[in-house]
Amino acid sequence: MKIDRVDLHVVRMPLVRTFVTSTSTRNHLDHILVVVHAGDLAGWGECAVPPNPYYCEETTETCWHILSKFLVPAVLECEWERIEELVSAYVKVRRNNFAKAGLEMACWDLLARSRSLPLHRLLGGERRQIESGVSLGIEQNTDQLLALIQQYVDEGYRRIKLKIAPGRDVEVVRQVRARFPDIPIMVDANSAYSLDQADQLKQLDAFDLLLIEQPLANDDIVDHALLQRQLQTPICLDESIISAADARKAIEMESGRVINIKVSRLGGLLEAKKVHDFCCARDIPVWCGGMHEYGIGRAANIAIASLPGFTMPGDISGSDKYYAVDLVDPAITAVDGLIDVPDSPGLGFEPVAERIADRCIRSLTLPA
Ligand code: OSB
Numbered sequence: 001m002k003i004d005r006v007d008l009h010v011v012r013m014p015l016v017r018t019f020v021t022s023t024s025t026r027n028h029l030d031h032i033l034v035v036v037h038a039g040d041l042a043g044w045g046e047c048a049v050p051p052n053p054y055y056c057e058e059t060t061e062t063c064w065h066i067l068s069k070f071l072v073p074a075v076l077e078c079e080w081e082r083i084e085e086l087v088s089a090y091v092k093v094r095r096n097n098f099a100k101a102g103l104e105m106a107c108w109d110l111l112a113r114s115r116s117l118p119l120h121r122l123l124g125g126e127r128r129q130i131e132s133g134v135s136l137g138i139e140q141n142t143d144q145l146l147a148l149i150q151q152y153v154d155e156g157y158r159r160i161k162l163k164i165a166p167g168r169d170v171e172v173v174r175q176v177r178a179r180f181p182d183i184p185i186m187v188d189a190n191s192a193y194s195l196d197q198a199d200q201l202k203q204l205d206a207f208d209l210l211l212i213e214q215p216l217a218n219d220d221i222v223d224h225a226l227l228q229r230q231l232q233t234p235i236c237l238d239e240s241i242i243s244a245a246d247a248r249k250a251i252e253m254e255s256g257r258v259i260n261i262k263v264s265r266l267g268g269l270l271e272a273k274k275v276h277d278f279c280c281a282r283d284i285p286v287w288c289g290g291m292h293e294y295g296i297g298r299a300a301n302i303a304i305a306s307l308p309g310f311t312m313p314g315d316i317s318g319s320d321k322y323y324a325v326d327l328v329d330p331a332i333t334a335v336d337g338l339i340d341v342p343d344s345p346g347l348g349f350e351p352v353a354e355r356i357a358d359r360c361i362r363s364l365t366l367p368a
Pocket residue numbers: 021055134135188190238289290291292293315316317
């Protein structure tokens with residue numbers, strides 16, 4: 001395989017509802033779409049990167065820089081048959097995982113289309129449907145939060161994730177649990193606590209939570225291990241795990257009992273699969289996290305979540321949870337809390353050129 005041209009597009013999408021976490025507030029997103037061309041074939045990928053460096057250090061601007069100056073030029077030089085060979089073309093680039101993930105995803109799509117296979121088959125997926133959950137931002141008004149949850153439960157979603165922060169935690173979770181005694185609930189702190197707030201977090205043990213996601217610092221696995229010893233609720237790591245090596249070390253240290261696999265945070269589907277395989281061998285449950293992906297990145301999440309080790313419902317909701325109109329056909333929908341894994345070649349959902357052009361705010365083709 002030889003890629004002869006790469007298009008980059010920044011595509012701006014408004015969110016149907018403002019999304020607040022312990023570190024940021026989002027009304028719209030500027031993800032980068034990556035299109036790799038090889039002869040008549042094209043593959044699509046998405047850098048689902050936040051506009052500001054509050055989840056991780058990358059932003060839309062840093063991804064644009066790293067893609068256009070380093071990753072794309074390296075890939076344009078490369079002859080490859082397997083994704084491992086492609087990835088080795090840019091192995092010198094440290095981190096910048098969101099940028100890598102968008103380009104690598106496009107190459108997986110290209111490879112799958114060149115073999116007329118659905119992406120989930122290339123990855124080793126087995127599930128025909130995936131269980132879908134929703135991630136809910138911090139809401140100032142708890143009645144509004146309860147109404148939102150009711151709406152998603154009525155739509156059939158099987159698991160909810162609540163964003164928490166100091167001051168918006170124990171009491172909110174208490175009210176949600178009282179109103180929804182049976183629904184599986186997880187909470188996500190996005191690193192808002194420190195170890196000396198362990199007593200606050202211990203109170204969450206009373207609510208039969210599936211897990212607490214990333215309570216402590218974004219780059220920590222040591223304090224998480226100390227905290228896990230004091231908590232009954234399993235800790236799940238998100239921000240702290242940016243490679244399969246990190247996953248191995250965190251499991252070795254008992255820093256948590258569950259891992260959130262996010263394609264973009266891990267720098268691509270290959271590394272995501274490595275984390276999955278390692279966790280499977282160690283009986284560590286994993287689930288698929290998200291970054292509000294548009295349809296392209298969402299399709300890749302569906303494909304990876306079809307692997308057998310994804311035993312917990314993930315953050316892959318229907319696109320309508322975030323977007324009035326998504327960029328792909330057919331629309332990605334959850335019915336009765338399940339999303340079908342598509343069987344058409346590549347990502348399995350087709351990008352719609354006019355919708356992308358309408359929302360595109362910046363484009364570049366390489367080589368120039
Ligand atoms: O920590 O999982 C997170 C969104 C932005 C930044 C961080 C996170 C999230 C989500 C969104 O929880 C999950 C989704 O894509 O539905």
